[in-house]
Amino acid sequence: MKSLIDGYHRFREEGYGELAERLRALAEEQHPTKLLITCSDSRVLPDRIVSALPGDLFVIRNAGNIVPPIDECRNGDGGTLEYAVSVLKVRHIIVCGHSNCGAIKAMMHPEELEGLPMVRGWLAHAGLDTTPTRPEGARSLMRLSADELHAEELAEIDRLVERNVLTQLDHLRTHPYVAARLKRDELHLHGWVFDIPEGRIRAYDRGSGEFVEL
Numbered sequence: 001m002k003s004l005i006d007g008y009h010r011f012r013e014e015g016y017g018e019l020a021e022r023l024r025a026l027a028e029e030q031h032p033t034k035l036l037i038t039c040s041d042s043r044v045l046p047d048r049i050v051s052a053l054p055g056d057l058f059v060i061r062n063a064g065n066i067v068p069p070i071d072e073c074r075n076g077d078g079g080t081l082e083y084a085v086s087v088l089k090v091r092h093i094i095v096c097g098h099s100n101c102g103a104i105k106a107m108m109h110p111e112e113l114e115g116l117p118m119v120r121g122w123l124a125h126a127g128l129d130t131t132p133t134r135p136e137g138a139r140s141l142m143r144l145s146a147d148e149l150h151a152e153e154l155a156e157i158d159r160l161v162e163r164n165v166l167t168q169l170d171h172l173r174t175h176p177y178v179a180a181r182l183k184r185d186e187l188h189l190h191g192w193v194f195d196i197p198e199g200r201i202r203a204y205d206r207g208s209g210e211f212v213e214l
Contacts, residue, residue, distance in 0.1 A: 019053070019054060022053060022054055022055065023054055026054055026055045030055055030058075030088070031055070031088070032055060032056060032057055032058040032084075032088060032090060033090055033091045033092065034056065034057050034058065034090055034091070034092045034093075034094065035057075035058045035059075035060065035081070035084040035085070035088075035090045035092070035093045035094070036057050036058070036059050036060070036093075036094045036096060037059075037060045037061075037065050037067060037081075037093065037094065037095045037096065037168070038059070038060075038061055038065050038095075038096040038097075038098070038194075039061065039062070039063065039064060039065045039096075039097065039098055039101060039103065040061045040062055040063050041098060041101065041102065043098070043196050044096070044098050044194055044196070046059055046061075046096070049194060049199070049201065058084045058088060058090060060077050060080050060081065060084075062077055062122075063102075063103045063119065063122060063123070064097075064101065064103030064104065064107075064122075064123060064126055064164065065095055065096060065097050065164070065165070065168060066103075066122065066123070066125045066126055066164075066168060066171075067081065067095070067125075067168045067171045067172050068125040068171060069125075069127075069171045069174040069175075070174040070175045070176065071174070072125060073175070081172075081175065081178075082175075082177060085175075085177050085178055085181060085187065086177050089186075090187070091186065091187060091188065092187070092188050092189075092190060093172060093178075093187065093188075093189050093190070094189075094190040094191075094192055095165050095168045095169055095172070095189075095190070095191055095192070096165070096192040096193070096194055096201075097161040097162070097164055097165045097192070097193045097194070098161065098193065098194040098195075098196055099157075099158065099161065099193070099194070099195045099196050099197070100154065100157060100196065101157065101161050101164075103123055103126070104128075104157050104160045104161055104164060105157060106119065106123060107123050107126060107128055107160070108153075108156070108157070108160070125171075126164050126167060126168075127167055127171075128160055128163060128164055128167060158193075161193055162191075162193055162204075162211050165191040165192070165193060165204065166191055166204065169189050169191055169204075172189060173189075190203060190204070191203065191204035191211070192204070192214065193211055200213060200214075201213070201214040202214065
């Protein structure tokens with residue numbers, strides 16, 4: 001806790017002055033035009049990676065940056081999404097996954113969720129097929145070294161992180177208030193992946209069907 005308290009005092013002494021005018025202007029209302037849906041992972045700092053200021057971003061964070069489809073969405077994130085789209089009238093929704101995501105790893109190894117029924121239930125909303133895609137099969141995997149196996153799993157995690165982002169974009173389209181504003185071209189959806197060690201963002205390009213550097 002001491003580091004948080006010290007950080008607060010640094011903010012009051014050094015950071016607040018730069019933001020004071022903006023924060024006072026925002027004191028009565030907010031008008032963000034972007035909703036960012038990202039993971040709760042402590043290594044992902046949504047404001048910092050896009051240099052956002054107070055009032056720029058409306059944010060939803062949860063394990064795995066998941067948006068349940070409308071018929072399964074009965075939680076606080078659903079209410080936050082509805083408010084952002086229907087009341088704040090955001091014009092862009094970004095679903096941002098990240099490299100080496102723990103939620104994706106847990107889906108690949110469901111045995112690690114033993115004793116965590118709420119986590120297991122939540123991750124089921126991802127709707128991902130986490131079956132390994134390596135064509136050579138399990139026997140070939142057994143011949144790999146520990147380092148090669150680690151690299152193999154990281155590549156599989158990256159594939160599923162991207163797939164998960166696209167799945168959540170599909171889920172967003174099932175929400176009627178999202179679909180209505182998409183149809184009127186009042187809302188746009190974006191898929192991103194944040195590479196933690198490189199500090200880079202890859203965005204989904206509909207033309208190529210690939211994630212490319214933003």
